[in-house]
Amino acid sequence: MKKSTKKHILVYFLAIMLIVSLFAVAQFYVRQTRQRIQKTQEEAATQSQTEAETLLTKVKVVEILPVPFTDILVLPGTVVPYEDIDLAAKTSGTVEWIGPKQGARLKKDEKLLQVDVTSSKTKVTEARALYEQALKDYNRIKRLYNEKITSKEQLDNAETVLNTSKAALDSTSVNLKDGTLYSPINGILDNLLVDPGEYINPGQTVMKIVDIDRVYIELPVPEKDILYFTKGQEVALQMSVAGGRENNNETSGTSDFRQGDFNGVIDFVSMTADNTTRTYLVKVLAENSEHKMRPGMIVRARLVRRELQDAIAVPFFTIIDHEKGKSVFVIDEEGVARERPIQYGSFQRGLVEIRNGLKLGDKLVVVGQRSLVEGQKVEITGDITPLARQWILEGRDLSKLTVDILQ
Template sequence: MTTVMRNVVAASVLVALILGGCDSNSESSVPTTEKPREKSVPVHVQTVTKNDLDERFSLPGSLEAMVDLSLAAEIAGPVDWIGPTEGSRLVKDEVILTIDSVSQKANLERALVDAEMQQANMRRLENLVAKNLVSRREYDNSVTAYETARQNLKLARIALNKSSVRAPIAGVLDKRFVERGEYVKVGDPVAVIVQVDRLKVLVDVPEKDVRSLHVGEVVDVLQTQIDTGETIKRIGKLVHLAYNADPVTRTYLAKFEVDNHDRQLRPGMIVRIEALRRTLKDAIAVPLYALIDNDGRKVVFVEEQGRAQMRPVEIGRVVRDQVVVQSGLEAGENLIIKGHQLLSDGMPVIVKGD
């Protein structure tokens, strides 16, 4: 009996130890109810506003002299005097060269003497015919001779004037094709004068931009120096816009007048014009980099009460580095423009300064 009792006591102690171990393990395995703290993502925001947005367009063009004149010889003969050199600035009516001027001066003097003699003879006969000392026919012949001499004098003066090749406008002597002693015929080119204080820009305008341009409109004309990267900016005025399109390119030729008093620009340079296409009134525009592609749709993130809210948006025109948002954003909201690549809807954020 004593042995049986000892076995019962031992078994009871063993069961108690096992149960105690189970309770300890059960308590230690219960998970904590405290959630881990979410980490806030630092972001930069921009307040959404409505503004008038100018949509501009740019087109390439080329510079030409406003006036480019080719001068030709009006009389035949040897070139007997050369004046300004190529590149010289010319004033209006300045003599560039002369052609056979010595002979033309001699012809003028001879014509002048002949006209004076014929005039004197006509006046002498006029007195005599009044006294019936000479016939009327003789007097009429003297009148005809005087008129002929007077016309020859006029022609001699014209020929002498034509012997001097003059600048019809103020400009620059760009080219001279003849040298002293060279014989030229009537119509031979002798010089080229260009006016460079004013230039014209020729631009081929595509059909979609023609309606945006009007004669008298002012545009920006930009020329970038290849070696330095410096940009020369001028104001251009539209003076002509073709009505007929080029049959090959289907573009319309536009001519802009540009001031070039400092002569930094030269004919033949490549430039571009920037003009206003339209003004979008009260537009909401955001930086292009604020947009994110999400399963084929455009979305942005806005900050609301410390959290990022994803907004699907409908976009319109792209103007430079801005895109017009047609729906999905309202003025006054805080658009997240930096740090948004790491966000998902509802994530906590902390707004940082610039």
């Protein structure tokens, strides 16, 4: 082999060794770089998890406990008088005298109005004279009949004349009596529709008399609720009544009002529904001696549908409103927030009856629920279950728990 050939082989060998060495160095560098990147990622993940745990949403919870709950239906009602009478004239004539003024309090059988009955008095006088003459004739013929001097036919004719004259006298006497109108009830003269000197006709309304010492509150009850209510059931009533000025501000030009509380009793429950509204009429009778409730006023009636001893109820502020419905958040055993769709019933002093979606023992979020999402890990910073249990035992208003838990 020539010397030049050996030299070329050596050069090739050295070149190959250099390439292999460079490749090994490159591989080593790549491995080192990957290890550094992986370590950095692991450290970043650990740091993110630590920061996430540090920034967990803080919530307060309460265990769902059975609570006494009154299922109440609140309805607007209209006040109507206990008695409402349109007093009508019984005979025609000119109004001669009117006693009470409009707005006056009336007593039953009190004289109210007098129609000019001069012609009626004349007719009564004539009818009485005819009757007295017929009575004399009848007695005379009867005596003759008993003595067998006159016939039975003459006696019958005399009796007929007597009865006819008696009927005429009674009729004219009634007309005379009908000229005077008396109050049929104890009440108030709410509207006077005629004046002295005015001519009136039979059946014409001359006065409106109302009795509001007691009043009815008429309530339109939906058909789904009507079976809850019966005659004799007590009802709580509320309305705005004048309460005087709380501040002596003479220039304000407005009056202050407060809520008036009254009690009533169901006196009537309709058996048939209104064809238009599909509601049933319920009439609540209430004492109104101070006349604070006036006909036509609107009153809020609170009717008890059910008394529940172990209901599931939550504060109204814990409920979240979505387009799909309403829900609440509970915390499971692993400290994760779970959203629960609910079906709710009636309200009572800030509490809402939950008919579906919660069960006893669930841990309900009462503070922090607005910022939660399904499956989110949370930190429970307070459990107000002992306080809620104490309030239930004391019969206190659970809707006011927010005053304590937010402090």
